[in-house]
Amino acid sequence: MERVFDGICATEVESNEGEERLSAVTDEELVRKSKEDDERAFGELVSRYESKVYSLALRMVRNPEDAEDVLQDTFLRAYRGIKSFQGASTFSTWIYRITANSALMRLRKKQLPTVSIDNQEERETPVNIADFSPGPVEQLLNQELQHEMEEAIQSLPPEFRQVFVLRDLEEKSNAEVAEILDLSVAAVKSRLHRARLKVRNRLAGYFSENAKPKRRAMGAH
Amino acid sequence: MMLTCKEVLDSLSDYLDADMKEELVSEMKRHIGSCSDCRAEFDSLTMTLKLYKHEHAAEPTVMPVGCHDRLVKVLELEKLRSKGAPPPKMV
Numbered sequence: 001m002e003r004v005f006d007g008i009c010a011t012e013v014e015s016n017e018g019e020e021r022l023s024a025v026t027d028e029e030l031v032r033k034s035k036e037d038d039e040r041a042f043g044e045l046v047s048r049y050e051s052k053v054y055s056l057a058l059r060m061v062r063n064p065e066d067a068e069d070v071l072q073d074t075f076l077r078a079y080r081g082i083k084s085f086q087g088a089s090t091f092s093t094w095i096y097r098i099t100a101n102s103a104l105m106r107l108r109k110k111q112l113p114t115v116s117i118d119n120q121e122e123r124e125t126p127v128n129i130a131d132f133s134p135g136p137v138e139q140l141l142n143q144e145l146q147h148e149m150e151e152a153i154q155s156l157p158p159e160f161r162q163v164f165v166l167r168d169l170e171e172k173s174n175a176e177v178a179e180i181l182d183l184s185v186a187a188v189k190s191r192l193h194r195a196r197l198k199v200r201n202r203l204a205g206y207f208s209e210n211a212k213p214k215r216r217a218m219g220a221h
Numbered sequence: 222m223m224l225t226c227k228e229v230l231d232s233l234s235d236y237l238d239a240d241m242k243e244e245l246v247s248e249m250k251r252h253i254g255s256c257s258d259c260r261a262e263f264d265s266l267t268m269t270l271k272l273y274k275h276e277h278a279a280e281p282t283v284m285p286v287g288c289h290d291r292l293v294k295v296l297e298l299e300k301l302r303s304k305g306a307p308p309p310k311m312v
Binding site for chain 2: 005039042051055059068079129132137140149153168197199203
């Protein structure tokens with residue numbers, strides 16, 4: 001089977017034929033060529049974005065198998081939809097949007113039914129933030145705390161996790177996240193704050209539990 | 222401008238992200254400096270961000286071996302399917 005989507009092969013072919021190197025072409029131009037059924041151009045877009053898409057997918061779904069499924073689903077959707085891509089946003093924003101939606105669908109399938117997050121008015125009060133341990137991050141980050149953080153992120157409702165991952169782990173701006181997820185900046189900020197508080201509260205529970213034995217030990221003397 | 226504790230707590234993320242007007246920043250700083258409850262909230266949220274950002278900075282997100290090839294194969298099959306070609310024989 002001819003591997004026309006393979007970005008590396010495509011670049012070599014272009015170079016050998018003395019044509020314009022696809023690696024030097026802008027995303028906009030590659031999108032235009034892809035709309036004209038130029039599969040090598042689409043292959044170059046795949047090469048440019050597959051690592052970024054995989055990274056976002058992995059951070060959202062939290063396991064490599066599901067992340068690879070999201071990666072494949074994302075580029076399949078992009079391939080099928082490239083002709084209807086209007087270019088109102090950049091290709092980068094568009095591909096991130098497809099990734100975030102694909103990951104969200106996968107997370108929702110795995111989750112039990114929950115109330116709409118926007119109706120939740122829960123008080124984000126931690127167990128006891130007084131126990132929250134200060135100190136150098138490197139010394140606190142033991143395996144148990146890493147596990148607790150992983151659990152905290154996994155327990156975030158999918159819509160919160162989308163914002164949390166894009167904003168705090170992928171380090172997109174509020175405006176970029178709003179565009180990717182088709183939300184207002186105010187909604188992004190609100191979800192981000194609540195997601196951070198949920199993670200904080202989970203860690204506060206961990207620190208509270210771990211502070212008790214120390215207090216008991218201190219009281220015994 | 223005086224901020225209530227609720228206003229301070231609701232704005233903690235904006236404050237941490239430096240996404241706030243200058244006059245509000247001064248008032249947040251003043252309030253957090255003088256209110257132990259809000260300071261505890263601020264410190265714990267700051268530490269949370271430090272912890273997971275530090276942890277995830279080192280998180281491996283490299284694509285597994287063979288992942289790119291499997292993606293290319295999926296796209297090649299989709300190309301054949303969309304052009305009405307029969308699926309390749311499985312061996």
